[in-house]
Amino acid sequence: MTHQKNQTLAAEILIVGFEYLIAYRIPYFLFLLVIYTLTCFENLLVIFLVNKSPHLHSPMYFLISNLLFVGFVYTANLVPRMLHDLLSGRGVFSLLGCIIQLNVMGGVSNVESLLLTLMSYDRFLAICHPLRYSALMHTRLCLYLVIGFWLISSVIVAAICYFLIKVEFCGPVRINHFHCDFNTLILFACSDIAPLMFLTIVVSTILCATPFVAVVLSYTFIIMAILKIKSSKGRKKAFSTCSSHLVVSAIYFAIIFTLYVVPRSNNYFQVYKAMSFFYLYIIPLITPIIYTLRNQDFQKALQTTMSEMKQHVINVHF
Template sequence: MINQTEEFVLIGFGRLYNLRQLVFTVFFMVYMATLLGNVLIILLVVRIPQLHTPMYYFLLHLSFCDIVFTTNIAPTMLHNILHDVGKMSMRHCVSQFYVNGASSIAECYILTLMSYDRYLAICNPLHYATTMDLDACLRLVGSSWLSGLVITLCTTIMLFDRDFCGPKVIDHFMCELTPLLKLSCSDTFFLEAAIFVLSIPIIIIPFVFIVVTYINIFLTVLKIPSSIGRQKTFSTCSSHLTSVGTYYGTLTIIYVVPRRGHFLSINKTLHLLYAVVTPLFNPIIYSLRNQDIWKAIEILFYKKRLSTK
C-alpha cells in the first residue's frame, strides 16, 4: 500500500534519455516564452486604459490560467527530464492534480465567457454596456474560478481517498488521472462515473454553448451589408475561435484516444501539447492580428522610454 509519506516514480520521457539535453532546452525555452507572453498580456491589460474592457479582462484571466497551469507542470517535468526518471511525493502529486484540474476548469469557463461577450457585443450591441459591466465581469470570472476549485476538490478527495498499490510507477510526466486509476487497488467505478458526469457541465455544455453563440454571431455578421464591416467583425472573433479550437480540440482527443498499448504514448504526447504548447499559443493568437494589443505595446514601451529620459 502507498501511504502519504511514500513517493511515485514518474517515467516521463525515458525513451529520450540520449536527447535529454536537447529536449530540456526546447521545453525550457517554450516555458520561458509562455511566461513572457502571458505576463505581457496581463501587464498590458492592467496598465493600458484602452484595454479596460470586458473582452480584455477575460483575456487577462485566460493568461493567468495558462501561467498557473503550465507552471504547475513544467518545472517538475524539466527536472525529471534532466534526471531521466523523477520522483514525486504523494502530497506533491495531490497538489499538482488539484491545481491542474482547477485551472483547466476555470479556463473552459473563461473561454465560454469570452464567446458570450462577443455574442452580446455583436448580436445585442445596444444592451452590451448594461449587461456586461464591471460587476458582471467580476461575478462571472469569480464563478469560473470558484467552480474550478470546488469541482476539482471533490474529484481530488474521491481519487486520493482510494487505496494505491505498488508498483508506484506512473507512465507519464505529470500526476494525471488515467495512470493514477491504474495504480488504485480500490473499486474505481463510482469515481470514473462521477468524473464522466462532471465532464458534462465542464466540457460538453460550455462547448455546445460556444458553438451556439458563434452560429448566432455568424448569422448576424452575414446580415451586415458592407464587406469591410463583415471582415472587421469577423476579425474580432477569429482569435477566440482559434484558441477555442486548439484548447477543446486537444482536450477532446486526450479523452477520446484509447489509453492502452502504443496509444498511451500518443496520449502522453497530446498531454504535452495540451500542458506546455497550448498555453504558449494564446498570447501569440491574441496579439498576432490584434491591433489593440500592438498599440498597447507601443504605448507601454513609449511610456517607459519617456520615464527613463
C-alpha cells in the same frame, strides 16, 4: 480498473516519461526552458498591458487576461518540475504531491473551460446585440463571474481530492508520462474507486460538453449575424473581433476531445502524451500571439508602454 499484480501499498509514484529521452536530455531541457521562459514572458506581458492601459479596460480584454493567467498557472504547476525530472531522467512523487498536482491541473482546466464559454457569450452579445452590449456585459459582472468560476472549480477540486485521497494504490506505480496523470494513476488503484469515477465522469461531462455546446451555439448565431451584414468590409470587421477566440476555442476543444473522447487504440498512450505535451507547452505559447498579433489595441498599448519606459530611463540618467 484495479491493479492486481502487487498488493503492496504505494508510498511514491515514479514518472518515467522522460526515460526514453535520457540521451538527449540537455538539448531537450534547453529547448523546453526557452519555450517556458517565452511563454511566461508573453502571458505576463499581456496581463500587465491589460491592467495598465485604460483603453484595454473592457470585458473582452479582461477575460483575455484571465484566460492567459489560467494558462500561466497551469504551466507553472507542471513545467518547472518537468524540467527537473528531465535532467534527472525520471521523477519521484509522493502520493500527496501527485494528488496536489492533479487537482491544480483539474481546477485551472475547469476555469479555462468556463472562461472560454463566457468569452463566446461576450462575442455573441457584441456582434448580435451591439446596442445592448454595454448594459448586459461589463467588467464588474465579468469579475464576479470569474470569481464564481474559481469558487465553483475549488469546490469541485475539493470533492475530487476527498475521494482521491481515500483511494489506495498498489505499487510499484510507474506513470509513463511527463507529469502525474489521472488516467494512468487510477489503473493502480486497489480499493473501491466507484464514487471517484462517478464524480469525475459527471464533472467532465458537465464542464466539457456544456461549454462545447454553448460555444458552438454562440458561434452559430455569430456566423449567421455576420452573413446578414451587407458590406464585405462590415463582415470582415465583425469577424475579426471574434476570430482569435474562435481559433483558441477550436484548438482547446479539439485537444480535449482527442484526449478524452476518441476511442483508445494500440498507440493511444503515445498520442495522449503528445497531445498533452502540445496542450502544456504550445497552447500557452501561441495563445497570447493569437490574441495580440493583429490587434491594434494591444500594439498601441505596447508602444505606449515602451515609450514610457524609455522616457523613464532617460529621466533617470539625466
